[in-house]
Every structure is written in C-alpha cells, then in structure tokens.
Amino acid sequence: MKNTYTQSRLGLWQKTLPFMLGAVLISSIALAQSNKPVIDSIMAEETNNSQLEKLAHELFDGVGPRLVGTPQMKQANDWAVAKYKSWDIPAHNEKWGEWRGWERGVSHIDMVSPRVKSLEGTQLAWSPGMGKKTTTAEIIILPDLADSVAFQQWLPNVKGKFVMISMCQPTGRPDDNWKEFATTESFDKMKKERSAMTDAWRKRVSKTGLNNKTLPVALENAGAVGILTNNWSAGFGVDKIFGAYTKKVPTVDIALEDYGMLYRLTESGANPKISVHTESKELGVVPTFNTIAEIKGSEKPEEYVMLSAHFDSWDGGTGATDNGTGTLTMMEAMRLLKKYYPHPKRTILVGHWGSEEEGLNGSRAFVEDHPEIVKNLQALFNQDNGTGRVVNLTGQGYVEAKDYLTRWLAAVPDTIKNRIKTVFPGAPGGGGSDFASFVAVGAPGFSLGSLSWSYGSYTWHTNRDTYDKIVFSDLKNNAMLAAMLAYMASEDPAKTVNTKTEGIKWPVQVKATRRGGLDK
Template sequence: MKTSLKVRFTGHIAALLLTGISYRYASAQSGADPVINNIIKEANTNSQLKPLAHELLDVIGPRLVGTPQMQQAHNWAVEKYKIWGIAARNEKWGEWRGWERGISHIDMLSPRVRTLEATQLAWSPGMKKSVTAELIILPEVADSNAFKKWLPSVKGKFVMISMMQPTGRPDYNWKEFATPESFEKMKKDRTTQTDAWQNRIKNTGYTNRTLPPALEKAGAAGVVINNWSAGFGVDKIFGAYTKKIPTIDIALEDYGMLYRLVESGHNPKIRVHTEAKETGVQPTFNTLAEIKGSEKPNEYVILSAHFDSWDGGTGATDNGTGTLTMMEAMRILKKVYPNPKRTILVGHWGSEEQGLNGSRAFVEDHPEIVQNVQAVFNQDNGTGRVVNLSGQGFLHAYDYLGRWLSKVPDSIRTQIETSFPGAPGRGGSDFASFVAAGAPAFSLSSLNWSYGTYTWHTNRDTYDKIVFDDVRSNAILTAILVYMACEDPAKTQRDKSVMPVNPKTGEQTKWPDMVKPTRRGGLD
C-alpha cells in the first residue's frame, strides 16, 4: 500500500516535534546543569548509534577471540576514537588459537533433497572437500563397556548426539494456547526424556565435552548436535571439541526431522561442506581510550563493556549494545565535557566469553589504575534500558550512587531499581574483575527483551534485535553517571559490607578472590 507524501511528511514533523518535546522535558528534569543538558541534547539530536551498529555488526560481524574479525573490530574502534579526538590504543594481554570461519553448507540428500538450517561450531576444523554419509543416533547402552563395543560402528558416519526435543514451541506459546492438562503433560514428558538422555550420555562413560573426541578417534565423519535455546528457530552456538572432523549444529526443526527419519529406518544421508582456516597463534587485545583528567588525572572513572562475542550471529546484544553504549557515551562526553576533573577511561575487553580474560588481565596488569578507580560502569546483558543497579557489596555505594543518580532525568531514573549494599558479583561480566580487586564497579543491568532465550549466544543475535531507543537511554545514563563521578569532590569509599553466613556451611561468605586470566587460549 502506498503512503502519500503528505502523510509521510506529517509523520516526520510529528516525530521531530516529539523528539523536541522529550528533549525539553528531560532537560527540565536535569535542572540547570548545562553539561547534563548538553549530554541529553547530543544523544537525542545527533545519535551515532545506528551507523556505529551497522559498521560493527553488519560490516565487521561477530568477534570471536582469535579471529580476523576481532582484530578488525579493535582497529576500527581505535580509529573511531581518534576521529572523535580521543586517544586510543590496543593493548596486548595474551595469545589465542587463531581461527577463521568459512562457509557452512549442509544438505539432506535422501530420502529427499533439502538444504538444512545448520552451521559449524566455533573452532570446528575445516574440510578439504564435501562429505556425504549416513546419519546414526547415539544408542542406549548399559555401560561404558557396551559403548566401547558399539563405537567402531561410527566409522564413516555422522553421529547425532543431542536429544530430539519433543516440541519446537517455547513454553510461553504452550501456556497461551494449550489446555493446562496438555501443557503439564508435555513438561512431564520432556523432563522424563531429558533425564533419560542424560543417562544415555552418562552410560557411555563420557561427557558432552569428551564424547565428540571419542567419536572422532573412532572414525566418525562428523558430530551433529542441536543446542536448542527454547525459542522459535533459535540455537546456542558455542565451540567444537573435535580437531579433525566437523561439529555442526542443526536447527531443531531439521534435527528433529533427521532424527525421526533415522528412527523410522529411512537411513537419511547428509552432505556436509564446512570451510574454516587455522591461522596459528594470534595476539589478544583490549581496546582502551581515555580523556585525560584536568585536576585529578591519576584517578579514573571507567566505562566497561566486552568487545568479543560468540559467532552464531553477529554479537549484537552480547555485547554489541554494551559496546555501542560506551562508545556513544565517550563520544558525547568528549564533545560536551572535554576537560573532566578525573580521567575517563573506556575498556573494550577481549575474551570475556571464555572467562572475563581481558578485564582480568587489565586488573592484574594495572594495579596503579585499579587502586585509584572512582567507579566502573559496565553494561553487558542485552539491548534493554537499564532497570537495575546494585551496590555490589560496597557499604557506602548508596551515598555516592544515589547522589549521581539524582541528576539523571526522571524518565530514565525512575525505571531503575537499586539495591544496597547488595552482594559482590562473582562472575557473569567484566565488572566482577574489578569488584574482586576491591574497586567499586557496577553492572548497569538491563530489561530482559527475551535475552536469555533469543539472543544470548545464539544464531539470532543480530542487528535487527537492537532497540535503539533503549540503547540511547543507556548512553545518556552512562554519560551522566560518568560526569557526576568525575565532578564529585569526594573519593568513593571502598568499605565492604559484612558478608552473610552461608546457611549450608555455617561459615561466613568471603569476598570474591581475584582470578588469573587465561593468557594462552586453545594453545596448550
């Protein structure tokens, strides 16, 4: 249906008017502080979030540690900061197994022809030529001895080692449309089937991690899995444990079809062609950029977000949106607050997904910065607007965070639930690396937007899932918090709250210990 020029023009004017109204309202809420007003104005009228997202996610793509795309992203970020007049560099902290993803093409050739929705896992070995072979299912065996007797039968075949899901519909869909009795029956049957499959794996004498290498050693043509993420058309895509044969994830719908064909004796055959390149030992980096403090240059306010991702999608919400939030906040601050009292430092950390390695390395390598941290603000859990802020166990965090938050516009601040003193983070994202070292570091935790099911480490974590209004709100929040932390005449206190007694052990809970980073990933 065509839209008239008049309607389109009227809608555009209305959008501009609404933007102006929202800006004036937010400005009024922020009081008379011209820096805060200018932060809000710049974010709303000159946002760079969409072009940054396009360049990072569509052009460069996913950022698996050790890949050329990860290095491209580091270099891209440094150049962006330099264009904005911000000093930036890539700082090496370790080495990783180099790998580059190529084409994945998987087809069913019999009993009929169908191109399957599937991809190789990260670090899966590349194939020199396509392989066509029969599929078989991991059998039920009584014990490891029985499995050893069966193992030679995998030679030359693709082995399916994941359970066939009883439904491809997520639970919310069942809850909406099924009878209560049908929904409960499905859940009960699924639990029974899941328990039985776990026992099937256990009885082989192997685990999900050690089984693929055992099949590889026995001569299998490849390993086939389905790591369903409990939503329509979505799988988790992690790393392969095989070194010579491909490991591929086939989407639930196609995996179930193949499984049923094997069970019914139709002997399906698939053709697998996956390309990948081993690139040797590759350096790993953090990208750092800073705006030097004018009065207290040796005290730091840190913006934090991990730069790497898994590579089933393009890493849009994990953690492209956190990266965009911090880059946009830095751009805005440089423009409207170019001479901060404290040094503003942003860290785009590498290899968070393999254990917070980049931030742990930074904390270990830069004690002189960590001991002079005023605050760290980290964002990592999806595209949603920030709705939770914990004191992370720091006894007086309510004082300074409360003062800083008071300057944030009501439209943003009133949606944020705070908890003080809270409990120290022990993992999950890079703020925990600083918390373990005793530095006041805080997670800007976001609204869910079905993150855990649909975008966290999945094949659907792509540009189109970004909610740019929420990301813009987060950039405003971050920039204001950083500004307030820089201006605060007081140094933040690091007193820790008294940790509770663990009811299971009867012992007092300890503050999390610093953990050493893995500096040679996949190489030993």
C-alpha cells in the same frame, strides 16, 4: 557558668540552624544547576544526533562477530581505535595474551536422501575445516547402552557416519507460546515428558563413560565423519552456538526443526543421508587485545572513572546484543563526554575487553596489569545483558555505595532514573561479566542491569543475535545514563570509599587465561 554556657550555645544553634539548612539547600540547588548544562547537552545530543545506528551497522553488518582469535576480532579492535580517534579521543589496542587463531568459512549442509532438502545448520566455533572436500554419509544416533563397556563395543559402528549426540526435542514451541494457547493439562504433560526425556538423555551420555566434551573426540577417533548437535535455546528458530571439541572432523549444530526430522527419519529406519561441506582456517597463534580509550583528567588525572563492556562475542550471529549493545553504549557515551565535557576532573577511561566469553580474560588481565588504575578507581560502570534499557543498579556489597551512587543518580533526568531500581548494599558479583573482575579486588565496579527483551532465549549466544534485535530507543537511554554517571563521578569532590559489608562472602580474584585454545 555551665548552664549559662549551654543555654548560650543552644541559643546560637537555634539561630544558626535555619541558616545552615538553608546553606545546604542552596548548595544542593547550586550543584544541580551547575551540572544541568552538561546533563541537558548530553540529553539533547543523544536525542537529536545519536550515532548508535551508524555504529551498529558498521560493527555488526560490516565487521560481524568478534570471536577471540579471529581476524574479525582484530578488525573490530582497529575499527574502534579509528572511531575514537575520529572523535579526537586517544585510543589504543593493548595486548594481554595469545589465542588459537581461527576463521570461519562457508558451510553447506543438505539432506540428499530420502529426499533433497537444504538444512539450517552452523559449524561450531573452532570446528576443523574440510578443505575442498564434501562428505556424504548416513546418520547414526548415539544409542542408549548399558555402560561404558557396551559403548566401547558399539563404537566401531560410527565409522563413516555422522553421529547425532543431542536429544530430539519434543517441541519447537517456546513455553510462553504453550502457555498462551495450550490447555493446562497438555502443557503440564509436555513439560513432564520433556523433563523425563532430558534426564534420560543425560543418563545416556553419562553411561558412555564420557561427557559432552570428550564424547565427540572419542567418536571422531573411532572414524565418525562428523558430529551433529542441537543446542536449542527454547525459542522459535534459535540455537546456541558454542565451540567444537573435535580436531579432525566437523561439528555442526543443526537447527531444531531439521535436527528433529533427521532424528525421526534415522530412528524409523529411513536411513537419511546428508552432504556436509564446511570450511575454516587455522591461523596459528594470534595476539589478543583490549581496546582502551581515554579522556584525560584536568584536576585529578591519577584518579579514574571507567566505562566498561566486553568487545568479543560468540559467532553464531553477529554478537549484536552480547555484547555489541554494551560496546556501543560505552562508545557513544565517550563521544558525548568528549563533546560536552572535554576536560573532566578525573581521567575517564573506557575498556572494551577481549575474551570475556571464555572467562572475563581481558578485564582480569587489565586488573592484573594496572594496579595503579584499580587502586585509584572512582567507579566503573559495565553493561552486558542485552539491548534493554537499564533498570537495575546494586551497590555490589559496598557500604558507602548508596551514598555516592544515589548522589550521582540525582542529577539524571527523571525519565531515565525513575525506571531504575536500586538495591544497597547488594552483594558482590562473582562472575558473569567484567565488572566482577574489579569487584574481586575490592574496586568499585557496578553492573548496569537491563530489561530482558527475551535475551536468554533469543539472543544470548545464539544464531539470531543480529542487528535487527537492537532496540535503539533503549540503547540511547543507556548511552545517556552511562555518560551522565561518568560525568557525575568525575565531578564529585570526594573520592569514593568502598568498605565491604560485613558478613558477605567476597569473590576471590581469578587470574586471566593468557594463552587460550592452545595445546600446552
């Protein structure tokens, strides 16, 4: 009986297997065909009627940089809400903390002796204002002293002077320019000399007993009239522009070319004098916001697909590629979804986060404040590394990510998906951008990694991060991809399961800083 039963079952299996395989194939084809109209519409709309250039002009040229705590940040929040509402997408600004309010004013920086030359320079964020005063003074270079005792003895020499506290770079040419034209011997010699100079300058600062944060404060307390820095970004004409630590006198980043000239003139005894006038306003304590927009789900409204990008920026440029391009990618994706997928199965949210640059604070606050969303998250897609087209996607250490991400990518046209390298399960991101805030609590947050376009040197946190660095063809690619992934994640009949891969050290959740730049 047993053998007869087994043979019978085997015969039945042999007869039904082709039918079952055929049914699966038919089901897959049907699924692809059912998705195709929406995918094709997204592709056609973005190809023929993209709003990215208009959005970029309004945000980067009109509003400008979006430093946390500035009026421009709040202006950007309000602009995004109004833009979403014009597309019939509900949106709001959600307060999550408070920050030191500050607004940049005009700057004039000139060498007046031994000759006259206007200098390229930028006051650092949160640098103290000078009111209507202009200060003209000589320059002194931080010397190489024996130890902190010798530094304290030297310190009175800074009174009434501008102090240079950065190394004088030996070259203003980026390394790829040297590689193209230099001999191997001269390139290697330059790199060796630069490395030795960098190490020596680091030791010079260390021997003061202070660091890059406390040194400017000690100098201003000793009577310096201003601090001069150069934070070269290893490319032609680019400096990284961060924040000031001084409370009473300006801190100004001088471009490499002018910084080197002033340094050499000072070092040779020419006693250059510069005239500095910088204005800024302290605005007290101001609220900080995330901008959230929503397309409500029709079948599973309590499950969520999220698009994600930080909205804030540093303010040496206009924050175009960090992270204006990620911001516009997600805004445009939401516009596409609203037009061609207005009734998603799951609720689709977009988060435009505040104060990412100071430690992922906006997204960390959202994770803390909205556990009901985080626990029901189908997937989150974040983009934050420049204007380039997306070419990398990893599973962030989740075992099942390969199954559902591969399934969703299958619906994406070959011209987009074939450029993307996937790595599964990958490793969880511990920081770097806002997806990591979600990964830290075990939620499925994914980074859409982009081509560099010399991001690290030329636009990341620099004075050259402006509209003209955007590659709109790549941005269109990313907006389509984000919209398609959100669509597929929303349509998927199955809720994602996200098991952490064994043997991987998982990042720890970090609490948001809710009061920034304010004395405790």
